[in-house]
Amino acid sequence: MELVVFYTLAGFSVVGALLMVTRKSPLAGALALVVSMAALAGLFAMLHAEFVFILQILLYAGAIMVLIIFTIMLLNLSPKELKERPVGKVKGLIIFAATVAGFLGFLRVLLMLPEGVPYVAPTFGNIEEVGALMLSSYMFPFEVISVLLLVAIVGIVVLAKKSI
Amino acid sequence: MVTIHHFMVLSAVLFFIGVFGVLFRRNLIVIFMSIELMLNAVNLSFVTFARYTQSMDGHVVAFFVMALAAAEAAIGLAILVMIFRNRATVQADDLSLMRD
Secondary structure, eight states, X not given: OHHHHHHHHHHHHHHHHHHHHHOXXXXXXXXXXXXXXXXXXXXHHHTTOHXXXXXXXXXXXXXXXXXXXXXHHHHOOOHHHHOOOOOOHHHHHHHHHHHHHHHHHHHHHHTTSOOSOOOOOTTTTOHHHHHHHHTTTTHHHHHHHHHHHHHHHHHHHHHHSSOO | OXXXXXXXXXXXXHHHHHHHHHXXXXXXXXXXXXXXXXXXXXXXXXXXXXXXXXXXXXXXXXXXXXXXXXXXXXXHHHHHHHHHHHHOOOBGGGOOTTTO
């Protein structure tokens, strides 16, 4: 039963990702990516990560994708501007071989991981537990992230102005 | 039984689809979305390791990655709009001033 759920969600996320990479229209790609990210949110729920699951829906499938789709519509590209210039054959083959080799190397490392599913408490991954960890051991990175977000906001305001 | 291998293979597949997107496509928006996909795949492996090592540190790191991705998305898209306003192009190989 668990395997069926896993393969369904995995299928949705992989097909969504493939469509995103192969579609010519960026808007179709963005919509496929939303499906992929929603399926990933389901996988997070399978891994007992409630907090990350909620954030994935809110932040990725929600906020970031809305921003991307909004930008695509704002740019309003014509078919001429969307015309894809393919990568050269030799170059493409080299890239393909290198990526597949990297993937196989990764799988080789993966085989060393232990089998078996350890037990986790029902409270594992809920907002209370993750929040307590985040605001104790990870206090400093948390503050750094808030400064980073502030810098990002200022940076966008500067970029978006026509003349500074 | 869904083991760590299932999730890690899925994570690797998604990551390498993202790599293909970055290397084979010339459209800046698609390259950008491929980077988001790669970040998502890495998040999946963080959360997987959190589950199978029974410690929640992976969840916290995944949260930081998401915050970083949000900042990156906002700035990246602002830069993209600026490039389009000044150069009227979204093709990566039209922007080769620093390369040749």
